[in-house]
Amino acid sequence: MSQDIHNLTIHEIRDLISNRKVSSVEVTDALISRAKSVESRIKSFVSITSELAIKQAELADKSIANGTDSVLTGIPLQLKDNLCTKGVHTTCCSRMLEDFVPPYNATIVERLYKNGAVVLGKGNMDEFAMGSSTENSAFFPTHNPWDLDRVPGGSSGGPAAAVAAREAIYSIGSDTGGSIRQPASLCGIVGLKPTYGLVSRYGLIAFASSLDQIGPMTLDVRDCAIVLNAIAGYDEKDSTSIERRTLDYTQALSTDIKGLRIGVPKEYYNKGIDPKVSQVLRTALDKFSELGAIVEEMSLPHTEYALAVYYILAPSEASSNLARYDGVKYGLSESNADSMWEAMEKTKQQGFGPEVKRRIMLGTYALSSGYYDAYYLKAQKVRTIIREEFREAFEKYDALITPTSPTTAFKIGEKIENPAHMYSSDICTIPANIAGIPALSLPCGFANDLPVGMQIMAKPLAEDTLLNLAYSYENATDWNNKRPKL
Amino acid sequence: MALFELKSEDVHQIAQLYRLGITEDEIEQFRGQLAQILESFQILNNVDTETIYPTEHSGNVSNIMREDEPKSPLDKEDILSNAPLKENDFFRVKAVLE
Numbered sequence: 288m289s290q291d292i293h294n295l296t297i298h299e300i301r302d303l304i305s306n307r308k309v310s311s312v313e314v315t316d317a318l319i320s321r322a323k324s325v326e327s328r329i330k331s332f333v334s335i336t337s338e339l340a341i342k343q344a345e346l347a348d349k350s351i352a353n354g355t356d357s358v359l360t361g362i363p364l365q366l367k368d369n370l371c372t373k374g375v376h377t378t379c380c381s382r383m384l385e386d387f388v389p390p391y392n393a394t395i396v397e398r399l400y401k402n403g404a405v406v407l408g409k410g411n412m413d414e415f416a417m418g419s420s421t422e423n424s425a426f427f428p429t430h431n432p433w434d435l436d437r438v439p440g441g442s443s444g445g446p447a448a449a450v451a452a453r454e455a456i457y458s459i460g461s462d463t464g465g466s467i468r469q470p471a472s473l474c475g476i477v478g479l480k481p482t483y484g485l486v487s488r489y490g491l492i493a494f495a496s497s498l499d500q501i502g503p504m505t506l507d508v509r510d511c512a513i514v515l516n517a518i519a520g521y522d523e524k525d526s527t528s529i530e531r532r533t534l535d536y537t538q539a540l541s542t543d544i545k546g547l548r549i550g551v552p553k554e555y556y557n558k559g560i561d562p563k564v565s566q567v568l569r570t571a572l573d574k575f576s577e578l579g580a581i582v583e584e585m586s587l588p589h590t591e592y593a594l595a596v597y598y599i600l601a602p603s604e605a606s607s608n609l610a611r612y613d614g615v616k617y618g619l620s621e622s623n624a625d626s627m628w629e630a631m632e633k634t635k636q637q638g639f640g641p642e643v644k645r646r647i648m649l650g651t652y653a654l655s656s657g658y659y660d661a662y663y664l665k666a667q668k669v670r671t672i673i674r675e676e677f678r679e680a681f682e683k684y685d686a687l688i689t690p691t692s693p694t695t696a697f698k699i700g701e702k703i704e705n706p707a708h709m710y711s712s713d714i715c716t717i718p719a720n721i722a723g724i725p726a727l728s729l730p731c732g733f734a735n736d737l738p739v740g741m742q743i744m745a746k747p748l749a750e751d752t753l754l755n756l757a758y759s760y761e762n763a764t765d766w767n768n769k770r771p772k773l
Numbered sequence: 774m775a776l777f778e779l780k781s782e783d784v785h786q787i788a789q790l791y792r793l794g795i796t797e798d799e800i801e802q803f804r805g806q807l808a809q810i811l812e813s814f815q816i817l818n819n820v821d822t823e824t825i826y827p828t829e830h831s832g833n834v835s836n837i838m839r840e841d842e843p844k845s846p847l848d849k850e851d852i853l854s855n856a857p858l859k860e861n862d863f864f865r866v867k868a869v870l871e
Contacts, residue, residue, distance in 0.1 A: 386855075387855055388854070388855065390847055390848075390851035390852060390854055390855070391847060391851075483830070483831045483832050484832040484834060496830070497829060497830035497831060498831070523837075523839065526834070526837055527830065527832045527834055528834070529832065529833075529834060589820070591816070592816060592817060592819075592820060594813075595813060595814045595816050595817050596817070598810065598813075598814070599814060599817075606791065610791070613792075614857060615856075615857070615864055615866050616855070616856060616864055617855030617856065617857075618855070618857075619857075620857030620858070622857070622858070622867075624867070626867060626868075626871075627866055627867040627868065627869055628792060630867055631792045632792050632793065632794035633794050635791070635792065635793045635794060636793065636794025636795065636796075637794075639793075641799075644793065644795070644799070644803075645803060645806060645807070647791055647793060648784070648787050648788065648791070648793070648803055648807060649807060649810060649811075651787050651790050651791045651793075652787050652807070652811070655787070655790060662814065664827055665817050665822060666817065667827030667828055667829065668820075668822035668825040668826070668827050668828075669817055669820050669822060669825075670827070670828040670831075671825050671826055671827060671828040672820065672822070672825060674828055674831065706806055706810065707806075707809055707810055707813060710810075720831075721831065722831060723830075723831020723832060724831075747833075
């Protein structure tokens with residue numbers, strides 16, 4: 288029994304805990320042993336907090352004993368290392384924050400702690416969440432559990448690999464241009480980027496503030512709904528937080544999708560998409576028709592501009608957000624300098640890796656005097672057109688379905704030397720961030736013996752529609768039960 | 774592809790604007806890479822945005838008001854706990870004015 292605990296979902300473990308078949312300490316021990324046996328091959332963790340986890344598990348068992356527990360109580364998870372954890376190193380996988388210990392918890396961490404969560408450790412990521420392969424981590428790359436020579440995707444590559452390799456029951460990631468969905472797709476798990484404003488970003492180390500969202504990475508759709516229940520909600524500490532009525536997202540887990548209208552934007556099945564990936568998607572779309580949904584090809588003609596819009600807006604916002612790393616208040620500080628300015632230059636030179644520097648340079652250029660209108664303002668205007676195009680699409684369709692990633696997992700080292708090539712890994716996921724809409728990636732088959740993810744997008748705050756569609760598909764297929772051999 | 778060009782001085786100047794230390798090697802590397810990426814942005818010129826308003830962020834939230842009630846902030850020691858250099862209750866920096 289105990290050898291297999293790591294293979295279970297949140298809801299399966301919850302049933303065992305409720306029936307007193309297993310304790311949180313036992314579950315946590317099982318996961319720590321699992322990590323010990325596979326982590327040297329996967330490298331999904333940048334820090335493992337075993338002592339903290341056991342302490343939290345003991346507390347969880349107490350609250351289970353006296354009936355003050357909730358559905359997540361005692362279930363071990365991994366947190367992406369850009370989520371501030373009080374007293375626990377939070378590095379953003381950057382030399383700049385290598386020794387940073389936050390004096391407070393992110394709101395999402397507080398929420399999980401209130402639910403009795405057990406934190407196994409912090410997940411590897413591309414430095415400051417900039418990347419699509421986790422190769423930009425300042426520490427080490429993470430390996431895809433399906434093929435150890437390949438990337439897990441990024442930037443939430445650690446959290447995705449941890450769930451796929453069953454080193455954590457679930458993970459929390461962040462998504463600025465696809466950083467939850469693309470690694471979820473490449474690792475064969477479920478990943479959700481919620482509506483902009485649904486989950487508080489207070490304590491998430493900022494990358495591009497008009498795009499960043501936090502979301503769950505899980506083994507199945509029910510787990511996704513369970514975690515979303517715990518993390519969604521208004522927070523006065525995040526000025527973009529949406530006030531809305533509280534929903535129980537597990538109520539959306541019905542297998543009835545008869546009459547739901549699904550749009551298939553043809554631009555997402557064109558050039559740049561591996562034909563084998565498109566083929567897997569076509570088969571998945573047939574399944575939705577079989578289940579009673581109305582599936583129709585349609586067009587989002589401005590899709591081709593999304594990549595350029597994103598790679599202007601995100602680096603611009605990043606260059607502003609990362610200006611805080613000046614070596615004064617926290618983080619790396621290079622004091623071997625003659626003046627304050629020189630100290631600042633040296634601090635940034637040594638603290639930031641190549642991709643972060645590249646994006647800072649790009650953003651600084653796009654925001655600089657004389658170029659602002661041509662780049663930043665232009666991108667914001669095209670953003671309006673893309674948002675509007677989605678708004679109109681959702682007048683006619685309940686959801687849109689596309690591939691999550693144009694390819695399956697690529698080889699470590701394959702794209703890292705060519706930034707423009709790497710950026711195109713995000714072509715299918717970026718539009719949802721630009722429009723602020725929710726989008727979910729779900730396993731839907733294999734190509735090249737590697738997992739393929741399907742992306743479902745819906746209008747703002749229609750996470751219930753995404754979960755309904757995803758659950759129906761998952762229920763009618765067997766993809767989420769496939770596990771990598773490790 | 775070579776429609777868009779950046780000079781080494783341009784790259785140096787961008788780094789200077791940000792106070793980002795940068796080596797000669799990096800300048801040379803970024804010069805080509807940034808030019809290629811900036812070139813790809815030119816596609817946006819095909820979109821007519823004459824009458825379009827810019828979108829600043831994708832939420833629909835604006836102007837959140839609340840009572841201005843004092844609350845206790847983080848502890849002073851906690852705030853200073855990650856400071857590279859401090860003196861008493863202050864962050865210490867190199868001289869700003871010569």
